[in-house]
Amino acid sequence: MINIERVRADTPATSRQAYLHNAGAALMPVAVVEAMKHHIDLESEIGGYAAADREAPQLESVYGSVARLLNAAPDEIALMENATVAWQMAFYALPFRQGDRILTAEAEYAANYVAFLQVAKRTGAAIDIVPSDASGELDVDALERMIDERVKLIAITWVPTNGGLVNPAAAVGKIARAQGIPYLLDACQAVGQMAVDVEAIGCDMLSATGRKFLRGPRGTGFLYVRRAMLQQLEPPMIDHFAAPWVSRDAYRLRDDARRFETWENNYAARLGLGAAVDYALDIGIGPIEQRCRMLADRLRGGLASIRGTRIRDLGRAPGAIVSFTVEGYEADAVVSDAAAAGITIGASDPSSTRIDAEIRSLPPVVRASPHYYNTEAEIDRLIAHLEALTPR
Numbered sequence: 588m589i590n591i592e593r594v595r596a597d598t599p600a601t602s603r604q605a606y607l608h609n610a611g612a613a614l615m616p617v618a619v620v621e622a623m624k625h626h627i628d629l630e631s632e633i634g635g636y637a638a639a640d641r642e643a644p645q646l647e648s649v650y651g652s653v654a655r656l657l658n659a660a661p662d663e664i665a666l667m668e669n670a671t672v673a674w675q676m677a678f679y680a681l682p683f684r685q686g687d688r689i690l691t692a693e694a695e696y697a698a699n700y701v702a703f704l705q706v707a708k709r710t711g712a713a714i715d716i717v718p719s720d721a722s723g724e725l726d727v728d729a730l731e732r733m734i735d736e737r738v739k740l741i742a743i744t745w746v747p748t749n750g751g752l753v754n755p756a757a758a759v760g761k762i763a764r765a766q767g768i769p770y771l772l773d774a775c776q777a778v779g780q781m782a783v784d785v786e787a788i789g790c791d792m793l794s795a796t797g798r799k800f801l802r803g804p805r806g807t808g809f810l811y812v813r814r815a816m817l818q819q820l821e822p823p824m825i826d827h828f829a830a831p832w833v834s835r836d837a838y839r840l841r842d843d844a845r846r847f848e849t850w851e852n853n854y855a856a857r858l859g860l861g862a863a864v865d866y867a868l869d870i871g872i873g874p875i876e877q878r879c880r881m882l883a884d885r886l887r888g889g890l891a892s893i894r895g896t897r898i899r900d901l902g903r904a905p906g907a908i909v910s911f912t913v914e915g916y917e918a919d920a921v922v923s924d925a926a927a928a929g930i931t932i933g934a935s936d937p938s939s940t941r942i943d944a945e946i947r948s949l950p951p952v953v954r955a956s957p958h959y960y961n962t963e964a965e966i967d968r969l970i971a972h973l974e975a976l977t978p979r
């Protein structure tokens with residue numbers, strides 16, 4: 588059981604607003620803020636290089652923390668400035684040729700999809716979209732039928748940015764493993780919200796961000812690359828940290844996932860990320876997942892009975908992102924109206940998930956994303972607020 592009073596005390600802003608925007612950027616716990624402040628103070632006192640030296644063990648332990656979160660090994664982790672760069676490093680390291688196929692899902696995130704388009708344009712590779720089943724989840728049988736020797740990558744988003752869908756990441760992994768096809772998983776909205784076990788999932792590469800359900804600082808993210816895959820991946824860009832310059836005409840790539848990093852980093856943010864991961868692990872991902880779902884289900888239950896409000900989530904067991912539209916109101920208007928009432932929520936534009944949005948003719952949707960530190964009362968407050976919107 589999560590001690591709600593304690594986690595809310597660790598998150599002072601929860602006393603001032605109902606913060607339900609965790610799919611955008613969650614509120615950081617005090618431990619995260621303090622870890623960053625401490626390091627910045629140290630940098631201002633003794634200089635950035637000495638500060639990094641002094642904090643070297645703590646900085647090193649961030650790899651261990653992220654590895655524990657994912658059930659991976661520390662040498663399979665690269666710390667990055669966001670999820671997009673993490674994903675790009677893996678994706679652009681893969682070789683594609685004319686006729687190769689990239690399989691993805693309907694809810695793929697825009698940043699990933701435009702990269703597919705660029706590589707398709709450059710190489711002649713094809714992008715094939717695996718259809719969804721009746722529930723809206725990636726159709727695993729359809730994926731299996733689409734596999735042939737030309738498929739060089741399966742790359743999907745586990746939990747999309749625009750709703751509660753949770754794609755069957757482990758079932759996809761089973762197929763990828765059996766067929767020996769590289770599998771890149773965007774776990775940006777999953778980490779910190781639900782259990783993420785790269786062994787159980789069977790992905791070769793996984794990208795995620797720090798600031799969303801993980802409650803870390805902005806400008807942090809990480810990449811996991813399975814050890815067996817590492818040696819096959821030459822990063823698309825390197826520096827002398829990723830690949831030390833060992834003789835005039837030669838560099839040698841690092842053996843570990845840090846071959847995807849560069850020399851200069853925001854160490855305060857890294858320590859904040861580490862503190863966020865430790866904080867989540869300390870609470871327990873199991874209880875976090877359970878409470879996130881309970882709160883999201885409560886919200887869906889309430890929304891279902893409001894006339895003119897339509898829930899837009901897909902999948903058999905949607906997670907903590909609750910997407911909906913309100914008849915007569917633009918999504919942005921719902922968001923600003925809620926903000927005026929002390930309730931922070933967000934919106935998701937069709938251009939973030941264009942394929943899914945086009946298939947379902949989605950307008951911009953309102954996105955409310957509770958976390959474990961929210962209360963039932965806050966959920967009910969949002970429901971009551973939406974009920975009171977004048978029908979238009």
Ligand SMILES: Cc1ncc(COP(=O)(O)O)c(C=O)c1O
Nearest residue numbers: 669670671696747748773775796
């Ligand atoms: C599903 C998904 N993937 C990737 C990203 C990109 O993450 P970042 O902004 O850290 O690069 C987002 C951000 O909203 C996302 O929702």
